[in-house]
Amino acid sequence: MSLSLSSAVTFAPPQDPAVERPLNAPELNAPRITTSSAPQVFAFAAWHSLAWLVFANAIGVLLAAMLLIPSLNGLFDAWTYGRWMPVHLNLQLYGWSSLPLLAFLFKVYAVDREPVAAWSRPVLWVWSSALAIGSVTWITGHSSGKLFLDWTGYSRVLFPLAILATWMLLAYALIRSWNGPEYASPLARAGKIIGLALLFAVPLLLYISASPTLYPPINPDTGGPTGASQLESTLVTIAILLVLPFGLTRRKATRSWPLTVSWTVFFAESILCLGLGRADVSHHRPTQYISLGSLLVWIPLIPTYFAAFEWHPNTRRWRIAFLCWWSLLIPTGWALFLPGILDHFKFTDGLVGHSLLSMAGFVTALLIFVMVQLLGEGGWIFNGTWSFYVWNLSVLAYVLLMSVAGWQEGSHPAFAIVPGTARNIIYALRLLVGVLMFIASADWLIDASKLLREPAYAQIPNARSQIR
Numbered sequence: 084m085s086l087s088l089s090s091a092v093t094f095a096p097p098q099d100p101a102v103e104r105p106l107n108a109p110e111l112n113a114p115r116i117t118t119s120s121a122p123q124v125f126a127f128a129a130w131h132s133l134a135w136l137v138f139a140n141a142i143g144v145l146l147a148a149m150l151l152i153p154s155l156n157g158l159f160d161a162w163t164y165g166r167w168m169p170v171h172l173n174l175q176l177y178g179w180s181s182l183p184l185l186a187f188l189f190k191v192y193a194v195d196r197e198p199v200a201a202w203s204r205p206v207l208w209v210w211s212s213a214l215a216i217g218s219v220t221w222i223t224g225h226s227s228g229k230l231f232l233d234w235t236g237y238s239r240v241l242f243p244l245a246i247l248a249t250w251m252l253l254a255y256a257l258i259r260s261w262n263g264p265e266y267a268s269p270l271a272r273a274g275k276i277i278g279l280a281l282l283f284a285v286p287l288l289l290y291i292s293a294s295p296t297l298y299p300p301i302n303p304d305t306g307g308p309t310g311a312s313q314l315e316s317t318l319v320t321i322a323i324l325l326v327l328p329f330g331l332t333r334r335k336a337t338r339s340w341p342l343t344v345s346w347t348v349f350f351a352e353s354i355l356c357l358g359l360g361r362a363d364v365s366h367h368r369p370t371q372y373i374s375l376g377s378l379l380v381w382i383p384l385i386p387t388y389f390a391a392f393e394w395h396p397n398t399r400r401w402r403i404a405f406l407c408w409w410s411l412l413i414p415t416g417w418a419l420f421l422p423g424i425l426d427h428f429k430f431t432d433g434l435v436g437h438s439l440l441s442m443a444g445f446v447t448a449l450l451i452f453v454m455v456q457l458l459g460e461g462g463w464i465f466n467g468t469w470s471f472y473v474w475n476l477s478v479l480a481y482v483l484l485m486s487v488a489g490w491q492e493g494s495h496p497a498f499a500i501v502p503g504t505a506r507n508i509i510y511a512l513r514l515l516v517g518v519l520m521f522i523a524s525a526d527w528l529i530d531a532s533k534l535l536r537e538p539a540y541a542q543i544p545n546a547r548s549q550i551r
């Protein structure tokens with residue numbers, strides 16, 4: 084068994100690379116050893132997620148072009164719009180949107196420490212490979228037919244296995260760092276064990292829910308989700324928002340009331356949601372839209388909650404961005420569900436705009452904020468002024484364009500199908516802002532690749548060289 088230098092060091096508190104002591108400190112004249120590989124682990128996770136974002140955005144541009152010029156589909160033989168669409172959606176969800184959350188879990192479970200850190204790269208490659216194989220199945224016409232649950236055939240097994248591989252890495256990290264300082268409190272231990280137990284169910288749930296025979300409750304008026312299920316999924320998002328800061332940073336000593344208020348409101352709304360049940364129910368029922376309206380309270384609460392924590396200065400730009408998107412998403416999402424408005428907008432471009440507001444606006448800004456916090460000084464890759472404004476303003480323009488198109492479509496259902504001047508102008512502008520979004524994301528990927536070449540981010544010591 085080889086004993087590397089780093090194995091001689093017992094666990095030290097996780098160090099933000101930004102606040103590591105300078106190399107000329109007297110005690111560091113001896114060979115410098117660190118137990119943390121945080122910069123490399125998070126930079127590599129950021130690179131993977133950005134690679135998927137850029138690829139999925141390129142497909143988005145192709146989709147926008149196909150919608151503007153339908154004859155383009157003819158150039159792709161069987162690989163037409165309907166085949167590319169699930170690839171676009173799944174890569175945005177399971178690639179771009181999921182990998183930063185994996186990085187977050189790596190932080191929470193101390194995967195960024197050696198010797199566990201060395202396994203983070205293989206696990207990220209396993210995840211990305213399963214996603215690549217899934218994409219091949221969708222583009223070749225194999226899908227369960229369920230949006231975001233298109234996994235079918237062998238990819239329906241492979242992707243849950245990739246999640247399981249991630250779970251095993253987290254479990255290994257938990258065991259390795261059990262006696263570390265972050266497990267000093269019994270609450271932290273209990274939280275991480277419960278978290279791991281819940282995560283264990285994810286691969287199985289994904290496998291089961293991908294079955295085409297299993298359906299969630301639907302709104303019989305629109306064929307879409309019910310008010311109760313909208314509330315449920317938004318509360319899951321809010322739960323993630325409330326938990327995130329605890330894994331990323333520490334609380335400001337002076338401010339505890341926003342936490343008490345937020346968690347109390349969260350539990351009250353969860354009880355309300357349970358009371359609404361999971362039956363098929365119309366959005367014309369006042370209980371549905373009034374209870375969904377209870378989410379409006381989170382517009383001021385979430386910014387207040389996040390202000391109660393300490394954040395790396397590099398996060399400022401994206402923190403403001405995700406909070407702005409949040410303040411736009413909640414009231415517009417609720418308004419869209421109201422009787423009269425939903426009836427006009429359902430299954431039109433208006434909802435495409437809303438999806439983009441949610442995913443490309445709010446979720447993307449939130450994920451970048453999380454990655455900047457994890458990367459610390461390395462977070463510069465997301466802070467270019469040009470790409471920041473181009474991305475956010477393009478998403479805003481996209482949402483406005485699709486809202487106008489959706490409203491027209493609600494009045495004249497043929498609007499989006501039959502090419503006409505107004506429709507073509509809107510679709511051409513959507514293509515243009517799509518290209519701008521693609522360029523902004525490519526800029527982040529180029530910078531992430533540069534970051535990986537910086538000495539501090541380049542190498543994680545090989546797992547074999549670590550003591551087991």
Ligand code: HEM
Binds near residue numbers: 142446513
């Ligand atoms: C270059 C950037 C992008 C372009 C050009 C683009 C383009 C498109 C197009 C053309 C559609 C199909 C709309 C239709 O069926 O009429 C679509 C749907 C969608 N895209 Fe993208 N997209 C981009 C980025 C993103 C990003 C970053 C996300 C998420 C993080 C995302 C999530 C979605 C979702 C959720 C839908 C489904 C909308 C719905 O049917 O409700 N897209 N996108």
